[in-house]
Amino acid sequence: xxxxxxxxxxxxxxxxxxxxxxxxxxxxxxxxxxxxxxxxxxxxxxxxxxxxxxxxxxxxxxxxxxxxxxxxxxxxxxxxxxxxxxxxxxxxxxxxxxxxxxxxxxxxxxxxxxxxxxxxxxxxxxxxxxxxxxxxxxxxxxxxxxxxxxxxxxxxxxxxxxxxxxxxxxxxxxxxxxxxxxxxxxxxxxxxxxxxxxxxxxxxxxxxxxxxxxxxxxxxxxxxxxxxxxxxxxxxxxxxxxxxxxxxxxxxxxxxxxxxxxxxxxxxxxxxxxxxxxxxxxxxxxxxxxxxxxxxxxxxxxxxxxxx
Amino acid sequence: xxxxxxxxxxxxxxxxxxxxxxxxxxxxxxxxxxxxxxxxxxxxxxxxxxxxxxxxxxxxxxxxxxxxxxxxxxxxxxxxxxxxxxxxxxxxxxxxxxxxxxxxxxxxxxxxxxxxxxxxxxxxxxxxxxxxxxxxxxxxxxxxxxxxxxxxxxxxxxxxxxxxxxxxxxxxxxxxxxxxxxxxxxxxxxxxxxxxxxxxxxxxxxxxxxxxxxxxxxxxxxxxxxxxxxxxxxxxxxxxxxxxxxxxxxxxxxxxxxxxxxxxxxxxxxxxxxxxxxxxxxxxxxxxxxxxxxxxxxxxxxxxxxxxxxxxxxxxxxxxxxxxxxxxxxxxxxxxxxxxxxxxxxxxxxxxxxxxxxxxxxxx
Numbered sequence: 322x323x324x325x326x327x328x329x330x331x332x333x334x335x336x337x338x339x340x341x342x343x344x345x346x347x348x349x350x351x352x353x354x355x356x357x358x359x360x361x362x363x364x365x366x367x368x369x370x371x372x373x374x375x376x377x378x379x380x381x382x383x384x385x386x387x388x389x390x391x392x393x394x395x396x397x398x399x400x401x402x403x404x405x406x407x408x409x410x411x412x413x414x415x416x417x418x419x420x421x422x423x424x425x426x427x428x429x430x431x432x433x434x435x436x437x438x439x440x441x442x443x444x445x446x447x448x449x450x451x452x453x454x455x456x457x458x459x460x461x462x463x464x465x466x467x468x469x470x471x472x473x474x475x476x477x478x479x480x481x482x483x484x485x486x487x488x489x490x491x492x493x494x495x496x497x498x499x500x501x502x503x504x505x506x507x508x509x510x511x512x513x514x515x516x517x518x519x520x521x522x523x524x525x526x527x528x529x530x531x532x533x534x535x536x537x538x539x540x541x542x543x544x545x546x547x548x549x550x551x552x553x554x555x556x557x558x559x560x561x562x563x564x565x566x567x568x569x570x571x572x573x574x575x576x577x578x579x580x581x582x583x584x585x586x587x588x589x590x591x592x593x594x595x596x597x598x599x600x601x602x603x604x605x606x607x608x609x610x611x612x613x614x615x616x617x618x619x620x621x622x623x624x625x626x627x628x629x
Numbered sequence: 630x631x632x633x634x635x636x637x638x639x640x641x642x643x644x645x646x647x648x649x650x651x652x653x654x655x656x657x658x659x660x661x662x663x664x665x666x667x668x669x670x671x672x673x674x675x676x677x678x679x680x681x682x683x684x685x686x687x688x689x690x691x692x693x694x695x696x697x698x699x700x701x702x703x704x705x706x707x708x709x710x711x712x713x714x715x716x717x718x719x720x721x722x723x724x725x726x727x728x729x730x731x732x733x734x735x736x737x738x739x740x741x742x743x744x745x746x747x748x749x750x751x752x753x754x755x756x757x758x759x760x761x762x763x764x765x766x767x768x769x770x771x772x773x774x775x776x777x778x779x780x781x782x783x784x785x786x787x788x789x790x791x792x793x794x795x796x797x798x799x800x801x802x803x804x805x806x807x808x809x810x811x812x813x814x815x816x817x818x819x820x821x822x823x824x825x826x827x828x829x830x831x832x833x834x835x836x837x838x839x840x841x842x843x844x845x846x847x848x849x850x851x852x853x854x855x856x857x858x859x860x861x862x863x864x865x866x867x868x869x870x871x872x873x874x875x876x877x878x879x880x881x882x883x884x885x886x887x888x889x890x891x892x893x894x895x896x897x898x899x900x901x902x903x904x905x906x907x908x909x910x911x912x913x914x915x916x917x918x919x920x921x922x923x924x925x926x927x928x929x930x931x932x933x934x935x936x937x938x939x940x941x942x943x944x945x946x947x948x949x950x951x952x953x954x955x956x957x958x959x960x961x962x963x964x965x966x967x968x969x970x971x972x973x974x975x976x977x978x979x980x981x982x983x984x985x986x987x988x989x990x991x992x993x
Binding site for chain 2: 410589
């Protein structure tokens with residue numbers, strides 16, 4: 322990961338690269354990703370949120386090449402759409418043009434989940450503290466990303482806000498730090514937190530409501546190649562007005578909860594079962610119900626600072 | 630499209646040594662083309678077999694390894710499904726012929742190594758279709774096309790029943806009674822195909838499975854490709870390249886190939902298969918057969934046009950090998966496949982139904 326950071330490019334250089342056949346090539350975690358787009362919003366989002374990511378050298382192999390296009394024919398000029406393409410394939414229906422950056426983020430999630438088969442991939446936020454990993458696994462709407470943003474802004478290392486990638490051979494968590502996806506009210510909550518949060522372009526009226534992303538801390542981006550031993554699994558559940566209740570959780574329940582949040586568990590067969598077993602053996606599990614970040618963050622910090 | 634890299638996939642599959650001079654852009658084109666053509670696992674096998682002759686850069690190995698892992702999982706799941714299918718169908722007391730990918734895999738053929746499997750294709754005698762379908766229903770498979778029109782389309786006109794899907798595992802079975810749609814006007818003899826089929830051992834299964842004889846397997850693979858929509862043209866042609874290469878040494882394979890295809894009224898797709906396998910992968914075909922092939926194809930007045938169209942489907946649908954004109958030719962091939970499958974007096978009402986009524990019927 323040599324290369325200058327994206328922030329070293331001028332705005333017009335950035336746009337030129339996004340339009341070039343090879344695209345803008347960035348190191349995202351262990352992968353080199355090529356991004357092409359003519360959407361100004363994509364350039365804005367990248368300049369704001371990916372400023373600390375390293376540019377790949379010209380002779381580096383690009384793992385995944387993606388594009389957020391404007392649509393065919395007339396669409397190029399009139400009410401452009403956001404069309405996501407991976408290697409020329411179009412895995413999703415187009416979205417409105419003003420959701421281009423969100424489309425890029427969703428598309429990248431899809432690419433990593435579907436092609437990196439060396440990992441058991443769980444829908445979860447992952448953070449690190451003192452060399453040990455915390456997995457926040459929950460279905461959408463549980464407040465996982467907001468909590469993840471809150472911890473990252475307090476100095477936890479962000480590994481991912483969407484994908485826990487557990488190595489099938491070594492059982493370690495692979496960092497894939499990317500902007501943290503925030504929805505609706507959580508955008509303002511995170512904007513108000515200390516730690517100078519930087520928020521990217523807003524996409525309104527998406528399938529998930531209003532969506533915006535938090536820039537990942539620079540140190541998390543720079544440490545993206547060092548893998549982490551998983552240590553804690555927490556199932557967060559935000560409920561407005563709720564008291565804070567954190568309970569230990571048995572291994573069987575932890576296992577099944579992680580299975581229900583895993584993307585590729587059935588596909589991996591026996592290998593997936595073994596990897597999940599090893600993960601659960603290595604971790605202490607908790608369920609956490611809470612009504613505000615102020616309640617839950619100190620509790621998590623005290624749990625995760627106990628000697629291993 | 631890039632003229633320098635657009636044939637990388639076919640060339641590397643045929644001659645892995647050409648990757649020796651590859652730079653990062655070449656590898657990107659190769660991996661991307663293989664991924665979009667469902668040939669990444671096969672490419673990984675070829676490069677692995679080449680051993681020391683080929684040096685694959687570390688980041689590229691990651692993707693090849695991912696493909697091998699996926700393929701191994703596909704194979705595992707295929708064997709599991711076959712064990713369930715065997716227990717469902719053993720009471721029929723009839724042989725069940727595995728077709729296409731499943732057959733290549735259990736017969737241990739090169740074409741089946743690290744190949745991805747979609748549906749499981751089975752063939753039974755026409756008289757056994759209903760009992761076989763019933764037995765599979767009792768083991769958890771369910772119809773997917775519930776619409777009366779689709780049911781009739783398959784049952785009356787096609788060479789297979791409507792696909793059935795397992796209600797928990799989602800695996801899909803296509804149950805065939807012959808290898809081309811009867812409406813195409815080509816009438817092979819399915820009883821002969823089943824009688825000539827060879828037994829094959831599948832782990833944990835009673836002895837009910839068969840695979841087509843080498844000549845019939847090539848013939849069916851050719852029909853599937855050249856009477857089909859050619860959407861996975863390169864993958865299907867690579868299957869043929871592997872099959873022909875492996876069967877070449879079988880006694881009387883070459884003597885029987887064209888006569889037997891003729892007897893089953895399926896000579897045309899076999900001729901095309903030989904021509905394109907030679908052209909794209911350099912498949913070795915005896916000189917006399919190659920000449921006969923050219924002679925017979927040369928007699929068809931649409932020959933040059935068909936060649937030009939088919940040529941387009943032998944490139945990956947990847948930015949490095951795709952172009953507007955190649956895409957347009959693929960659309961024409963798609964139309965051609967319907968034309969080959971049905972006479973006009975059936976095709977026109979069928980397409981009209983699909984265009985104007987089908988979606989409403991589904992919504993209703």
